[in-house]
Amino acid sequence: MAHARHLLLLFVLPVFLALKRYMPPSHKGIGEPCKEHLECQSGCCAVNSLNPQKFCTAQTFFLHCLSWQKPTGHSCLDHGECQSSCCVTNSNSALRFCMPRTIFYQCLQWRKPNGALCSDHSECRSKCCILLTEVSPPRCIPRSGILAQCLPL
Known part of the structure; x- marks a missing residue:
């Protein structure tokens, strides 16, 4: 049994050392500021609030990196910026805002x-x-x- 452990260590140790050599030295944890996905342990660097600063965030269950989306009432330029995927005008002005969808999942223009x-x-x-x-x-x-x-x- 002890002999098997020693053999396992002899096999695993070189593999571990080889992997460690290829890992960048400064992988950041979730919540730390970042500029690129490669900087983060999770592989996700995204905006997580109205602040344009990016932070390391967790991946979804399907291994996607999701950026934060604006809630209802915030100004927007396109549907992709909003949690509701609905960016429309709400008056005569050209300004657009994130608006909730109807019960039939429609995004109605004002x-x-x-x-x-x-x-x-x-x-x-x-x-x-x-x-x-x-x-x-x-x-x-x-x-x-x-x-x-x-x-x-």
Whole structure:
């Protein structure tokens, strides 16, 4: 039994020393600041808050490195920045914000209320953008008629 242990040590020790020689000397632990994945023991260097500084983070069960995503209400530029994967405008301004999805998992764009100036049906909540008079600019109006059509008032 003791002889088997000595043989095992004779085999394992050179392999361990060889592996140690190839490992970078400064592997950082989770939570330590980093710039590249190679710096971290976990192999993941990612943003984990609104702070743009990257930190060593744990890998997922599927060995992926996930960056932190913004919660509802934070400004965003695209869907990938948000936890909800929904980055839309919430007013007339061009600014976009992370918004929750509907119960049907839809990401709904904000639309203009009735009476607001518009240039296309898709801009209005009612999906109805019409010229009210020949000289006035088009405005969002409620749908009307038996089949709720987009008809002039």
